[in-house]
Amino acid sequence: MITAIREVRRAKNMTLDDVARACVPPTTAQTIGRLETGTRTVSVGWLNRIAAALGVAAADLVKLPDRAELPLAATLDGDGAHAPSRPAALPPPVAAAGAVAVTVSGSVGDYRAGDVIWCEPLEPASFAQAMNRDVLVPRPGGRFLFGRLIGLDGRAGGGGDDLNILPPGAGNRPQVVTDAPWIALAVRLVRDL
Known part of the structure; x- marks a missing residue:
């Protein structure tokens, strides 16, 4: 399974350690890194844990061939618009069930x-x-x-x-x-x- 964990994490300006600590139960940055790079298989359970830690739906972390992504061009703050330090993409919003x-x-x-x-x-x-x-x-x-x-x-x-x-x-x-x-x-x- 090809995931977008790294892209979503970077777009949210979170480190591997930030995501690891936000997981329930917490895990290690090394584990998150292995799941991101594919050196460790991402199960549905891990996908759900990481999605919750990132504040997105699990489906937002799965790359599908027919699903569009929005490239992150800039971040905006009180000092103006800035280019991201690394390429990143965000999944488009998806309505929750029953919305x-x-x-x-x-x-x-x-x-x-x-x-x-x-x-x-x-x-x-x-x-x-x-x-x-x-x-x-x-x-x-x-x-x-x-x-x-x-x-x-x-x-x-x-x-x-x-x-x-x-x-x-x-x-x-x-x-x-x-x-x-x-x-x-x-x-x-x-x-x-």
């Missing part, structure tokens, strides 16, 4: 017409992970509410949560949604420049 999208047809708040917002669904037990983040919330009758989750209140006597959602745009007032079966957390903004 949904929101298209922006008219500019509102920080979003521009033409933007696409990728969202990952959360079950009620995980709603707190979305505090102060933008979410898509289903409403009765096939409607939705999109905005910042600014409050999560458990109701007395059991039975669900009240979600306080602030829609984007100036002058909007928070709206309360009760007993949402799920919400989708905005995780990626795709914008044409």
